[in-house]
Amino acid sequence: MSTPFLSVRDLRVHFSTEDGIVKAVDGLSFDLEKGKTLGIVGESGSGKSVTNLAILGLHNRERTALEGEIVLDGQELLTASERTLEKLRGNKMSMIFQDALASLSPYHKIGVQIAETYRKHTGASKKEARDRAIEMLRRVGIPQPETRVDDYPHQFSGGMRQRAMIAMALVCDPELLIADEPTTALDVTVQAQIMDLLKDLQQEFGTAIIFITHDLGVIADIADDVLVMYGGRCVERGTKKQVLSTADHPYTLGLLNSMPSLDGPVDVPLSPIPGSPPSLLNPPSGCRFHPRCAFAEKVAGGLCSTERPTLEVADGRGSACHLTAEQKRELFSDFAATRHN
Amino acid sequence: MFRFLVRRTIGAAVILLIISAITFFLFYVAPRDPARVACGKVCTPQTLALVKHNLGIDDPLPVQYWHWLEGVFMGRDYASYGHCNAPCLGYSFINREPVTGIILDRFPTTISLALGSAVVFFVFGVGTGMIAAVKQGKALDKIASSASLIGSSLQIYIVGIVAMFYLSDEWHLLPRPNDNSGFTDNAGAWFGGFILPWFVLAIIFTANYTRMTRSQLVETLSEDYVRTARAKGLSGRTVFFRFAWRGAMGPIVTILGLDLGSLLGGAVITEQTFGLHGIGAVSVKAVKDMDLPMLLGVTMVAAGAIVVFNIVVDAVYALIDPRVRLA
Numbered sequence: 246m247s248t249p250f251l252s253v254r255d256l257r258v259h260f261s262t263e264d265g266i267v268k269a270v271d272g273l274s275f276d277l278e279k280g281k282t283l284g285i286v287g288e289s290g291s292g293k294s295v296t297n298l299a300i301l302g303l304h305n306r307e308r309t310a311l312e313g314e315i316v317l318d319g320q321e322l323l324t325a326s327e328r329t330l331e332k333l334r335g336n337k338m339s340m341i342f343q344d345a346l347a348s349l350s351p352y353h354k355i356g357v358q359i360a361e362t363y364r365k366h367t368g369a370s371k372k373e374a375r376d377r378a379i380e381m382l383r384r385v386g387i388p389q390p391e392t393r394v395d396d397y398p399h400q401f402s403g404g405m406r407q408r409a410m411i412a413m414a415l416v417c418d419p420e421l422l423i424a425d426e427p428t429t430a431l432d433v434t435v436q437a438q439i440m441d442l443l444k445d446l447q448q449e450f451g452t453a454i455i456f457i458t459h460d461l462g463v464i465a466d467i468a469d470d471v472l473v474m475y476g477g478r479c480v481e482r483g484t485k486k487q488v489l490s491t492a493d494h495p496y497t498l499g500l501l502n503s504m505p506s507l508d509g510p511v512d513v514p515l516s517p518i519p520g521s522p523p524s525l526l527n528p529p530s531g532c533r534f535h536p537r538c539a540f541a542e543k544v545a546g547g548l549c550s551t552e553r554p555t556l557e558v559a560d561g562r563g564s565a566c567h568l569t570a571e572q573k574r575e576l577f578s579d580f581a582a583t584r585h586n
Numbered sequence: 587m588f589r590f591l592v593r594r595t596i597g598a599a600v601i602l603l604i605i606s607a608i609t610f611f612l613f614y615v616a617p618r619d620p621a622r623v624a625c626g627k628v629c630t631p632q633t634l635a636l637v638k639h640n641l642g643i644d645d646p647l648p649v650q651y652w653h654w655l656e657g658v659f660m661g662r663d664y665a666s667y668g669h670c671n672a673p674c675l676g677y678s679f680i681n682r683e684p685v686t687g688i689i690l691d692r693f694p695t696t697i698s699l700a701l702g703s704a705v706v707f708f709v710f711g712v713g714t715g716m717i718a719a720v721k722q723g724k725a726l727d728k729i730a731s732s733a734s735l736i737g738s739s740l741q742i743y744i745v746g747i748v749a750m751f752y753l754s755d756e757w758h759l760l761p762r763p764n765d766n767s768g769f770t771d772n773a774g775a776w777f778g779g780f781i782l783p784w785f786v787l788a789i790i791f792t793a794n795y796t797r798m799t800r801s802q803l804v805e806t807l808s809e810d811y812v813r814t815a816r817a818k819g820l821s822g823r824t825v826f827f828r829f830a831w832r833g834a835m836g837p838i839v840t841i842l843g844l845d846l847g848s849l850l851g852g853a854v855i856t857e858q859t860f861g862l863h864g865i866g867a868v869s870v871k872a873v874k875d876m877d878l879p880m881l882l883g884v885t886m887v888a889a890g891a892i893v894v895f896n897i898v899v900d901a902v903y904a905l906i907d908p909r910v911r912l913a
Contacts (some may be wrong), residue, residue: 301817327822335819342817345665347810352832362818397908413818 249276250453256313258295267525269295271477282454284468286343292477293457302330303331303376336366338421339414345406347400356394359413381412386450404435439567473497476523478532481564495538598893605889610651613878620878640665676879685883695765696864700849702780707788711795719803738793746786746859763860783860802834836906840899847895851888
């Protein structure tokens with residue numbers, strides 16, 4: 246196997262706070278190839294966004310301890326200088342942020358914000374960059390881009406702002422695009438349009454996409470591979486089909502069961518995962534999910550609360566759980582409703 | 587923008603009218619009779635009546651106020667002085683001169699003091715605030731923050747006198763503060779005369795700007811759009827000035843405008859401390875002398891400065907932040 250386009254190895258992101266060290270990401274590895282989409286799922290505080298900010302090198306280096314390896318197309322990113330990163334950001338790798346209203350500068354025109362990325366990385370003239378901005382706005386489906394290019398973000402609707410954000414992220418034809426819950430704040434119709442847009446652009450340019458979300462429906466729509474995060478660690482990974490239809494970790498199963506299914510019986514109540522997300526300041530011992538896990542007692546010797554389960558990955562598929570394969574087959578089948586995929 | 591200016595100018599005129607009326611009636615219910623003061627030690631009832639007539643204060647109050655307003659817009663005649671051109675803010679009994687002339691005469695000192703110290707405190711305040719924000723939590727931040735706390739608790743009449751004593755009288759480093767030279771007739775002497783008051787006045791204001799700039803920048807530096815700007819690959823300098831500072835400057839400019847407005851109304855304590863003869867000194871003398879027309883005049887100038895700068899601030903704010911709509 247050749248070297249992957251993006252390779253993250255044993256990434257650890259720790260923040261020092263007044264109360265102690267927050268282990269936001271604690272040993273995460275994954276690969277991503279060009280033209281593929283990796284969906285990262287997990288609840289708030291599971292380390293999804295932190296991971297991706299680390300790829301772009303956007304953490305405050307003085308307050309953040311970063312360990313491990315992030316290699317993008319042969320370039321090591323964690324040890325790279327700020328100058329090197331500046332050249333890559335917005336150019337080879339770029340990011341679509343969650344809240345477009347807060348993430349676009351209220352003080353600058355949409356067109357200017359798109360154009361300045363282009364000018365910075367290509368050295369284009371003002372005029373060229375402006376034309377490029379108009380072209381990008383047209384491509385993401387903004388009507389009358391020639392006039393809207395001079396609008397400010399507050400003059401755009403929510404969906405248009407998100408499109409503008411996407412236009413800005415794509416202006417230099419990035420090879421890696423990180424989308425951090427780009428559709429969370431949008432209504433479903435606009436959400437579907439944005440997803441289609443991303444898929445089209447990926448087909449056109451072969452962009453590698455990391456799609457962060459807590460919405461499994463969105464994952465089912467866009468991802469090739471899925472990585473489920475819990476408490477700063479990967480608990481399960483595999484192809485979309487593997488993860489969504491044959492979940493191999495109690496947490497993934499819990500996520501799936503807390504979602505309504507279109508083809509399942511209507512009168513089956515949804516079952517939420519009990520408890521609340523773990524503290525990253527003082528994470529649970531052993532498996533971080535064990536205090537909320539329905540099957541923790543089934544494992545002999547209370548292993549779940551003492552020993553961290555290893556993530557055994559074979560052929561891109563794996564999960565970190567102490568349950569044996571037979572136990573899972575037996576326990577999960579009682580639990581799982583039929584799933585659409 | 588044009589409609590905004592028209593609307594605000596009309597509003598400002600109304601406000602000034604109200605202020606003038608309140609001030610006028612307030613001063614005229616004062617227990618001391620200005621005619622009695624002007625009349626002198628030996629004052630017969632006949633002389634008193636004559637003085638009253640000459641001063642134009644033998645009419646009922648509303649009529650007097652009307653005359654005053656007429657004077658402001660069209661000028662008026664005084665029996666004891668002659669014609670006073672519009673805008674005639676009144677006639678000072680004590681100085682035997684029209685109020686407008688006295689104010690115009692003293693205004694250069696006030697402007698020099700206000701603008702000069704504004705440059706000093708804005709540059710120093712914003713500069714240290716920026717350093718403190720960038721070095722958040724580090725030694726430099728703590729030094730800047732404590733210095734600003736100390737600065738804001740200092741008083742001009744102490745710092746000013748100490749500074750004058752050592753810097754001018756003892757060590758002869760700076761000229762003694764004076765307003766003998768205007769900017770146009772001898773810029774060097776003007777600069778020398780004002781440099782000490784500028785810095786002393788600035789000490790007190792600087793602290794506000796340091797704290798304001800620091801807290802604003804700390805806030806904007808953690809804004810999502812600043813992170814986006816970094817994610818676009820822009821350099822740290824560009825991100826700081828084009829994004830973080832742009833977001834931080836609105837409130838700072840607002841405070842600057844209001845401070846300038848109040849400084850142009852006369853820095854009473856500063857002028858007294860340094861023996862400068864600006865609007866502040868005129869106000870103090872007018873109060874001491876019970877010089878009502880003079881008091882009314884300086885009140886109107888101070889109020890006018892604040893009202894005008896309020897409009898300027900709103901207009902500038904709209905230029906900084908496109909989300910603010912002027913209407």
